[in-house]
Amino acid sequence: MKIFEQLNVPKQCKRYGLSLWQCPSFLFLLMGIIICLVSIVSYLIGTRYIAEPRIVALIVLIISMILLALATIITNSFERLAEANRMKSEFISIVSHQLRAPLSNLTWVIELLMSGRVGKIEEEQVEYLKILKENSDRMKDLVKDLLIVSRIESARLSLRKEEFSLEELTKEIIKEFEHFAKASNCQIEFSAEKNLPKIFGDRYQIRQVIENLLDNAIRYTKGRGKVKIRIKKEKKFIHFEIEDNGIGIPKEDQKFIFQKFFRASNVLKYKTQGTGLGLYIAKAIVERSGGKIGFKSQEGAGSTFWFKLPIK
Numbered sequence: 001m002k003i004f005e006q007l008n009v010p011k012q013c014k015r016y017g018l019s020l021w022q023c024p025s026f027l028f029l030l031m032g033i034i035i036c037l038v039s040i041v042s043y044l045i046g047t048r049y050i051a052e053p054r055i056v057a058l059i060v061l062i063i064s065m066i067l068l069a070l071a072t073i074i075t076n077s078f079e080r081l082a083e084a085n086r087m088k089s090e091f092i093s094i095v096s097h098q099l100r101a102p103l104s105n106l107t108w109v110i111e112l113l114m115s116g117r118v119g120k121i122e123e124e125q126v127e128y129l130k131i132l133k134e135n136s137d138r139m140k141d142l143v144k145d146l147l148i149v150s151r152i153e154s155a156r157l158s159l160r161k162e163e164f165s166l167e168e169l170t171k172e173i174i175k176e177f178e179h180f181a182k183a184s185n186c187q188i189e190f191s192a193e194k195n196l197p198k199i200f201g202d203r204y205q206i207r208q209v210i211e212n213l214l215d216n217a218i219r220y221t222k223g224r225g226k227v228k229i230r231i232k233k234e235k236k237f238i239h240f241e242i243e244d245n246g247i248g249i250p251k252e253d254q255k256f257i258f259q260k261f262f263r264a265s266n267v268l269k270y271k272t273q274g275t276g277l278g279l280y281i282a283k284a285i286v287e288r289s290g291g292k293i294g295f296k297s298q299e300g301a302g303s304t305f306w307f308k309l310p311i312k
């Protein structure tokens with residue numbers, strides 16, 4: 001029964017959330033075809049050089065058995081990896097869904113207590129409640145990111161595309177970040193080319209991308225920070241770029257930067273808070289919107305993150 005399930009290629013690919021070329025059962029089928037071809041070719045070559053047909057058949061049989069054993073071992077290991085990955089995604093999905101409701105309740109109760117509607121509270125108690133609120137907000141942000149990750153992994157991240165101005169959206173976000181930037185001793189500069197066309201994408205999701213890049217640029221800058229945001233047109237795309245003079249990213253960490261939960265070694269040293277999910281989410285959103293994302297960075301000098309999105 002299991003063998004039939006394994007041979008149902010589309011079902012297995014969907015279950016693991018993998019493309020055809022990464023799917024264990026498809027790879028097994030492909031290897032089967034290759035083994036058949038190798039057997040035929042080795043038989044034809046064998047009959048040319050070896051007079052005894054039984055020896056040729058034996059050699060072909062041995063080669064096929066070895067290849068089949070190798071194919072089974074490789075696809076089994078692939079399948080185990082795919083299964084582990086699927087279970088991890090399922091775990092993220094369950095945890096994030098289960099934590100959402102109790103966390104909302106917690107925040108609601110804290111806010112109710114702070115409002116004083118259920119009885120007067122002392123000044124000292126307000127301070128403690130503020131700490132509770134801050135922590136529950138952080139947990140809510142983490143759960144929100146985990147929910148998006150689980151949607152990305154199960155290919156359920158839906159984009160509601162519309163036409164909008166990236167310039168207007170960026171200005172809006174900069175305004176919302178003014179307080180945080182000031183508190184972090186950081187100055188934000190913005191420039192955009194004149195008469196930029198609108199882009200076509202999910203405004204809410206693209207907002208998350210910009211918020212994350214701006215939040216990182218401010219958070220990973222120690223001392224007097226300068227963040228420059230530039231928007232320009234580049235062929236059929238609108239190009240967004242954010243440059244900071246912050247701590248930068250060590251060279252050896254740069255290739256992992258868009259992986260989920262990855263945080264560079266230098267930020268761990270500075271004890272800056274974070275989850276390592278923001279850039280993973282940003283990449284998924286930009287790429288699903290038909291765009292591209294990238295960065296260049298030098299440790300100790302700063303980073304420039306960019307993305308480009310298609311004009312309709």
Ligand code: ADP
Nearest residue numbers: 216217220248263264267274275276277278279
């Ligand atoms: P988080 O910021 O929550 O850790 P992100 O996915 O947004 O998660 O970023 C992943 C990692 O990339 C960060 O932990 C940090 O090491 C590095 N990083 C991102 N943006 C910057 C930046 N502007 N300057 C320096 N390092 C950065």
